[in-house]
Amino acid sequence: MVKMNTKTLIPSLAFVWVLATTCIVLAKEPIEPIIPVKEINLAQVELGRKLYFDRRLSKSGFLSCNSCHNLSMGGTDNLKTSVGHNWQQGLINAPTVLNSSMNFVQFWDGRAANLKEQAGGPIASQMEMAFTHTLVIDVLKSIPQYVTEFKLAFSTDSIKIDHVTQAIAEFEKTLVTPNSRFDQWLLGAIDAITEEELAGYQLFKQSGCIICHNGAAVGGSTFQKMGVIEPYKTKSPSEGVGAVTGKESDRFKFKVPTLRNVELTYPYFHDGEAETLTEAVGLMGRLQLGKELTQDENSRIVAFLKTLTGDQPSFPFPILPPSTDKTPQPKPFE
Numbered sequence: 001m002v003k004m005n006t007k008t009l010i011p012s013l014a015f016v017w018v019l020a021t022t023c024i025v026l027a028k029e030p031i032e033p034i035i036p037v038k039e040i041n042l043a044q045v046e047l048g049r050k051l052y053f054d055r056r057l058s059k060s061g062f063l064s065c066n067s068c069h070n071l072s073m074g075g076t077d078n079l080k081t082s083v084g085h086n087w088q089q090g091l092i093n094a095p096t097v098l099n100s101s102m103n104f105v106q107f108w109d110g111r112a113a114n115l116k117e118q119a120g121g122p123i124a125s126q127m128e129m130a131f132t133h134t135l136v137i138d139v140l141k142s143i144p145q146y147v148t149e150f151k152l153a154f155s156t157d158s159i160k161i162d163h164v165t166q167a168i169a170e171f172e173k174t175l176v177t178p179n180s181r182f183d184q185w186l187l188g189a190i191d192a193i194t195e196e197e198l199a200g201y202q203l204f205k206q207s208g209c210i211i212c213h214n215g216a217a218v219g220g221s222t223f224q225k226m227g228v229i230e231p232y233k234t235k236s237p238s239e240g241v242g243a244v245t246g247k248e249s250d251r252f253k254f255k256v257p258t259l260r261n262v263e264l265t266y267p268y269f270h271d272g273e274a275e276t277l278t279e280a281v282g283l284m285g286r287l288q289l290g291k292e293l294t295q296d297e298n299s300r301i302v303a304f305l306k307t308l309t310g311d312q313p314s315f316p317f318p319i320l321p322p323s324t325d326k327t328p329q330p331k332p333f334e
């Protein structure tokens with residue numbers, strides 16, 4: 001048997017105690033802390049970060065992923081619906097890219113299985129970046145520094161759209177927001193949130209919000225109907241999952257959005273019609289739970305939701321390699 005003297009025994013007992021209490025807290029709560037990704041391909045992340053910010057992935061040379069998922073502003077554009085190529089009015093609110101790797105599927109209606117599959121969409125969408133995958137490859141191939149970086153990340157001389165979307169997806173995996181005050185509380189720092197915020201969390205659980213908004217992302221794990229108890233009135237033509245499956249029972253079902261960083265990702269809902277958190281919370285209570293929240297209850301829940309803002313991704317502003325004489329020219333006004 002290993003002999004332990006008191007010097008080593010006390011610290012190890014303390015460790016076991018911390019571990020045990022952490023586990024108890026974790027086991028008890030329906031929301032888990034965000035854990036940063038560990039396994040990541042660094043060369044792909046570096047490349048993906050550049051591509052994420054590179055406006056040459058759009059026909060106009062003016063739109064990048066960051067135009068609509070601005071990492072200085074919670075990974076969204078803070079607009080009701082996005083502005084696409086040629087100032088086209090988007091049809092649906094842009095969800096945040098923060099913690100999107102935790103979503104069980106991508107898009108409001110789940111039509112992309114994962115981030116890699118998702119990333120090809122906006123480039124070729126005539127409403128968004130209005131480019132083609134072939135032209136993106138032509139642009140990238142014309143820039144020697146990109147050719148070198150693709151070789152480094154994928155050991156290939158021939159750049160394919162699959163590499164582009166893979167690199168962007170790998171970068172997106174790093175866009176997680178750990179260390180929110182709520183997560184600190186979950187991990188045992190009882191002073192990390194105020195009494196009001198804690199009361200808001202209790203209410204969030206007791207009134208049933210937690211049924212749909214749970215797990216590490218506080219959402220992102222199921223489709224649910226918008227307007228369970230009372231129908232939702234909107235001018236937006238989006239039918240949610242119903243448009244994908246063609247089933248009447250899926251009409252108006254949407255992926256439950258993550259509530260992580262929700263303080264930053266206004267306006268709310270798929271149509272962006274709720275301008276404030278207060279409005280969104282009040283509507284949720286009424287439409288999803290048949291519960292008219294008092295002003296006090298509402299502000300307590302809002303206070304809790306604001307504790308879900310975590311450390312925002314931070315990295316040096318990416319410097320992009322210049323175009324060459326061979327690079328196809330942007331067409332901003334076509």
Ligand code: HEC
Nearest residue numbers: 064065068082083084092093094095100106107108122128
């Ligand atoms: C013109 C604005 C615009 C641009 C540019 C754009 N997006 Fe989006 N993005 C949106 C909108 C709007 C949605 C929601 C579409 C839907 O659900 O039908 C979306 C959805 C997403 C989602 C799904 C998130 C979720 O919770 O379901 C991810 C991830 C994403 N975009 C990443 C990207 C990446 C990567 C790029 C660059 C290659 C990009 N977007 C370019 C507007 C944009």
Ligand code: HEC
Nearest residue numbers: 208209212224225226256257268269270280281284285288
């Ligand atoms: C039956 C499942 C369900 C319940 C219960 C529920 N929600 Fe939601 N929540 C959703 C869905 C689905 C959406 C997206 C609806 C849409 O965009 O049309 C959503 C959206 C939201 C949004 C907007 C997020 C964004 O980024 O657009 C907030 C805030 C929110 N819910 C908070 C709450 C609160 C607070 C409660 C409890 C009072 C609650 N929800 C109860 C399913 C639910």
